[in-house]
Amino acid sequence: MLYKRSSELFKMAEKVIPGGVNSPVRAFGSVGGTPVFAKSAKGAYIFDEDGNQLIDYISSWGPVILGHAYEPVVNAVIEKAKLGTSFGMPTELETKIAELAVSMVPNIDKIRFVNSGTEACMSAVRLARGFTGKDKIIKFAGCYHGHSDAFLIQAGSGAVTFGSPNSPGVTQGTAKDTLLARYNDIESVETLMNANKGEIACIIIEPVAGNMGCIPPKQGFLAALRSLCNEHNILLVFDEVMTGFRLAKGGVQELFNIKADIVCFGKVIGGGLPVGAFAARSEIMDYLAPIGPVYQAGTLSGNPLAMAAGYAMLNALNDDTTIFESLNAKTAYLHEGLDGVFNGFGIDYTINRVGSMISVHFTDEPVVDFKSAAKGNNDTFKRFFHGMLQEGIYLPPSAFESWFLNDALSYKDIDTTVEAARKVILKLK
Ligand code: PMP
Numbered sequence: 001m002l003y004k005r006s007s008e009l010f011k012m013a014e015k016v017i018p019g020g021v022n023s024p025v026r027a028f029g030s031v032g033g034t035p036v037f038a039k040s041a042k043g044a045y046i047f048d049e050d051g052n053q054l055i056d057y058i059s060s061w062g063p064v065i066l067g068h069a070y071e072p073v074v075n076a077v078i079e080k081a082k083l084g085t086s087f088g089m090p091t092e093l094e095t096k097i098a099e100l101a102v103s104m105v106p107n108i109d110k111i112r113f114v115n116s117g118t119e120a121c122m123s124a125v126r127l128a129r130g131f132t133g134k135d136k137i138i139k140f141a142g143c144y145h146g147h148s149d150a151f152l153i154q155a156g157s158g159a160v161t162f163g164s165p166n167s168p169g170v171t172q173g174t175a176k177d178t179l180l181a182r183y184n185d186i187e188s189v190e191t192l193m194n195a196n197k198g199e200i201a202c203i204i205i206e207p208v209a210g211n212m213g214c215i216p217p218k219q220g221f222l223a224a225l226r227s228l229c230n231e232h233n234i235l236l237v238f239d240e241v242m243t244g245f246r247l248a249k250g251g252v253q254e255l256f257n258i259k260a261d262i263v264c265f266g267k268v269i270g271g272g273l274p275v276g277a278f279a280a281r282s283e284i285m286d287y288l289a290p291i292g293p294v295y296q297a298g299t300l301s302g303n304p305l306a307m308a309a310g311y312a313m314l315n316a317l318n319d320d321t322t323i324f325e326s327l328n329a330k331t332a333y334l335h336e337g338l339d340g341v342f343n344g345f346g347i348d349y350t351i352n353r354v355g356s357m358i359s360v361h362f363t364d365e366p367v368v369d370f371k372s373a374a375k376g377n378n379d380t381f382k383r384f385f386h387g388m389l390q391e392g393i394y395l396p397p398s399a400f401e402s403w404f405l406n407d408a409l410s411y412k413d414i415d416t417t418v419e420a421a422r423k424v425i426l427k428l429k
Contacts, residue, residue, distance in 0.1 A: 001050070001052045001389070001390055001391075001392055002050055002052075003033075003034065003036060003048070003050055003052070003389075004050055005037070005049040005050045006034060006035065006036050006037040006048060006049055006050060007034045009037045009049060010034040010035060010037070020035070021035065023158070024158040025157060025158040025396075025397065025398060025401065026397075028397045029158070029397075029398075030378065030381075030382070030397065030398045030399075030400075031381070031382045031385045031386065031397045031398065032382060032386075033386060035397075036048050036049075036052075036054070036389070036394065037049040040069075041056065041064075041068030041069060042067075042068050042069045043067040043068060043069075043408035044056060044067060044068075044406060044408040044409040044410065044413050045068070046068070046394055052392060053392065054389075054392050054393065054394040055392060055393050055394065055409070055413050055416065055417055056068070056394045056406070057393065057394060057395050057396070057403040057404065057405065057417075058394060058395070058396050058403070058404060059404040059405070059406040060267075060272055061267065061396075061401075061404065062241075062242050062246065062266075062267035062268060062404045063267040063268050063270060063271065063272045063313075064272060064404075064406050065245070065246055065268050065313070065317070065323075065327070065356075065404075065406055065407065066313070066316060066317075066323075066406060066407050066408065067406050067407060067408025067409075068406075068408070070271075070313075070316070070408075072312040072313075072315075072316055073271040073272065073309050073312045073313055073316075075312075076271075076308040076309060076311065076312035077273070077305050077308055077309050079308070080304050080305050080307075080308035081305055083304070084304065085303075085304065085305055086300060086303055086304065086305075087304065088299060090302070091302065091304055091307070093304060093307045093308065093311060094113065094302040094307055096311060097113075097307050097310055097311040097314065098110070098111050098113075100311065100314050100315065100318065101265075101269065101277065101279065101314060102279070103318075104245070104249045104250055104314065104317075104318055105244070105249075105250045105251060105253065105254075105263060105279065106250045106253045106254055106259070107253060107259050107260065107263075107281065108263060108279035108280055108281065109280070109281045109282040109285065110279065110280070110281075110282055110285035110286070111277050111278070111279035111285075112277060112278055112279070112285070112288060112296065112301075113275060113276070113277045113301050113302045113306075113307070114275075114276045114277060114278070114296075114298055114301050115274050115275065115276060115298055115300055115301060115303075115306075116146065116266060116274055116275075116276045117145075117146050117239075117241035117264065117265075117266030117267065117276045118145075118146025118147050118148050118276070119146070119148075119276050119298070120146075120241065120264040120265060120266055120276035120277055120278045121145040121146045121148065121151065121204065121237075121239055121241070121264045121278075122146060122148035122150070122151075123278055123296045124202075124204070124237050124239075124262045124264050124278040125137055125150060125201070125202060125204060125237065126294055126296065127262065127278070127280070127284065127285075127287060127288060127294050127296070128201045128202035128235045128237060128261075128262060129201045129202075130287050130292075130293060130294035131201075131235065131284050131287050131294070132201040132202070132233070132234070132235060133201075134198070134199055134200055134201040135177050135199060135201065136177050136178075136179055136196055136199045136200045136201060137150065137177065137178055137179065137200065137201055137202050137203070137204060138178075138179045138180075138181050138189060138192055138193075138200060138202075138203040138204070138234075139151060139153065139154075139178055139179075139180060139181070139203075139204050139205070140180070140181050140182065140183040140205055140206075140209075140369075140370075141154040141180050141181070141182060141183065141369070141370040141371075142154065142155075142156040142183060142209065142211065142212035142215075142369065142370030142373060142400075143155070143156055143183065143204075143205060143206045143209055143211060143212075143239070144156040144157035144158075144159065144206070144211035145204055145206075145239050145241075145264075146241075147159075147167075149169075149170045149171070149174045150174055150177065150178050151178070151204075152166060152167040152170050153166055153170070153175055153178040153180060154166065154180055154370070155167075155211075156209070156211030156212045156370065156400055157211040157398075157400060157401065158398075179192045179196065179200070180192075181203075182369050182370070182371070183205075183209055183212075183215060183217075183368070183369040183370060184215070184217060184218045184221050184368045184369050185369065186221060186224045186225070186228070189203070189225065189228060190228065193228060193232050193234070197232070200232065200234050201234065201235065202234060202235040202236070202237045202261075202262070203225060203229060203234060203235075203236055203237065204237040204239055205222075205225065205236075205237070205238065205239065206239050206241075206242065206243070207222055207238045207239075207240065207243060207251075207252035207253075207256070207258070207260075208242075208243050208247060208252055208255075208354045208355075208357065210242040210243070210357055210401070210402035211242075211400060211401070211402075212367075212369075212370050212373040212374075212400050213352060213359035213360075213361055213367060213373055213376075213399055213400060213401065213402060214352045214353060214354060214357045214358055214359040214402040214403075215352055215367060215368060215369065215373065216352060216354045217256070218368065222252075222256055222258045223256075223258060226258055226259065229261070235261040235262060235284075236259075236260050236261050236262075237260065237261065237262045237263075237264065238251070238252060238253065238260035238262075238263045238264070239264045240252060240253075240263050240264060240265055241264055241265060241266035241267055241276065242266075242267060242357065242402065242404075243255075243357070244263070244264075244265040244266075244267070244268060244269060245265070245268040245269060245313075245314065245317055246267070246268050246327075246355065246356060246357070246404070247324070247354060247355040247356070247357070248324055248355075249317060249318065249324070251263065255355075261280060261281075261284065262278060262279070262280040262284060263278065263279050263280070264276070264277070264278045265277040265278070265279070268313060268317075269310050269313070269314065270306055270309060270310045270313075271309035271310050271311075271312055271313030271314075272309060272313075273303075273305060273306040273309040273310065274306060275306045275307075275309075275310050323407060324355065324356075326407055327355065327356040327405055327406075327407050328355050328356060330356070330405055330407070330409055330411070330414060331353060331355065331356045331357075331358050331405050332353070333411060333414055334358065334405070334414050334417065334418070335351055335353050335358060337414060337415070337417070337418030337421075338351060338360065338418060338421055339351065340418070341418060341421045341422045341425055342360075342421075342425065344422075345425045345426070345428075345429055347362065347380070347425060347428075348362060348363055348364040348377070349361065349362050349363070349364070350363055350364065350365065350366060350367045350376075352367055356404060356405040356406075357402045357403070357404060358402065358403050358405070359396075359399070359401070359402050359403055360381075360384075360399070361373060361375075361376035361381075361399055362376045362377040362378075362380040362381055362384070362399070363375045363376045363377065373399070373400065376399045378399065380428065381398075381399045383424075383428055384421075384424055384425070384428065385397060387420075387423070387424030387427060387428070388417075388420055388421065388424055390424075391420035391423060391424065392420070393416075393417050393420050393421075
C-alpha cells in the first residue's frame with residue numbers, strides 16, 4: 001500500500017504543528033516512518049488520504065467501541081448541534097447521562113464531567129488530596145494518567161516512546177510528591193506506605209494497564225491494594241479511562257469485584273467526543289466546588305454535543321446484553337490466531353489480553369510490569385508494525401500501547417488480520 005499523500009501532508013503539518021501532530025504517539029516515533037492521515041472511517045475501517053482501506057485496531061485509542069461513525073452517536077450529535085453547540089449553562093442531558101453512568105458503575109453516587117482523561121485524573125488526585133488533607137500520591141511505573149505534571153514521573157504510553165517518562169517542565173517540588181511503585185508488586189507499595197506514614201492521599205492505578213501494552217493485574221493484586229488502602233486510610237483511585245465501559249459496563253470494579261474510592265473515565269464515555277469524567281461516593285464528591293472547597297471547573301464541561309454523543313454511546317452499551325461477550329469472543333479469536341502464527345514460526349513473543357484489550361510484546365518472558373514490557377524487542381515490533389501496515393492492518397505504532405477492538409470488526413476481518421500477520425512474520429524470519 002502507498003502512503004504518498006500522507007507523507008506529503010505530514011511534511012506540511014510539521015511546518016506549523018510541533019512534530020506534525022497534536023498528540024505525540026501519532027507521530028510514529030518508536031516505529032519510524034510517517035503517520036497515516038485519516039480522511040474518514042466507517043465500522044471497522046479507516047479510509048486514509050491515499051485512498052487505502054485499513055482494518056483498525058486502535059479505535060481512536062478506545063472510544064470507538066461499536067465501530068466508526070456509529071449511527072446513533074452521529075445522529076445524536078447532528079440533532080444536538082442544530083439546537084446550539086454550547087451554552088455554558090446546565091442542561092437536562094447532563095443529569096441524564098450522569099444518572100445513566102451512576103446506574104452502570106458500582107460504588108459511585110455522583111459524577112463530574114470534564115473534557116479529557118487528563119483532566120479527569122488530575123482533578124481526581126486534587127480531590128483525593130483535598131478530601132484526605134494529605135499531599136503524596138503513589139503511582140505505578142509505566143502507568144499513564146494523562147499529561148498533567150504529577151503523572152509525568154516514569155509515565156507510560158508516548159512518554160516512554162519519546163524518551164521522556166520524566167518530562168522537563170515538571171518541577172522537583174511536584175515530582176517529590178509522586179511516589180513510584182512497581183505494577184503487580186504489592187511489596188513495593190507496602191514499602192512506600194511504611195516510609196511515608198500519614199502522608200499519602202491516594203494510590204492511582206490503571207486497574208488493567210494499557211499504557212505499557214496490555215498488562216493484567218495479577219490475581220489478588222488489586223484486592224491487596226484495597227486492603228492496604230483501608231488499613232492506611234488512603235483513597236484508591238482507579239483510572240478507568242481505557243477500561244471504563246469497555247471491559248464491562250461497570251469497568252474493572254465490576255469485572256474483578258474490587259471497590260475503588262474514586263474512578264476516572266474518558267474515551268468510551270464520550271462516544272468519540274472530548275469527554276472525561278471522575279466519580280465517587282457523595283461524601284467525597286461533595287468536597288468539590290461549588291458546595292465544597294476543592295476547586296475544579298470547565299467552560300466546555302458538559303458540552304451538549306459531547307454529552308449527546310456520550311449518552312447515545314452509554315445507552316447503546318447499557319441496552320446491549322451481549323456486547324461485552326461479543327467483543328471478548330472476537331478478541332479471544334484474534335489471540336488464538338496470532339498464537340498460531342507466532343508459535344508456528346518460533347518467534348519469542350508474549351500476548352496479554354483482557355476483554356477487548358490485547359497486545360503483543362516480542363519477548364518470551366511474562367510481561368507483568370514496566371520492566372518486563374521494556375524487554376520486548378523493539379526492532380521486531382517495528383518491522384511487524386510496518387509489515388502489517390503494508391497489508392492494510394492499522395495497529396498502534398508502539399509496543400507500549402494496547403490494541404482496542406471494536407465490535408464492528410467481523411470474524412472475516414480478524415481472519416484477514418491473522419493471515420496478514422502470517423505473511424509478515426514469514427518475511428521477518
Ligand atoms: N488515563 C489513561 C489510562 C489513559 O490511557 C489516558 C490516555 N490514553 C489518559 C488517562 C489521558 O487521557 P486524555 O488523552 O484524554 O487526556
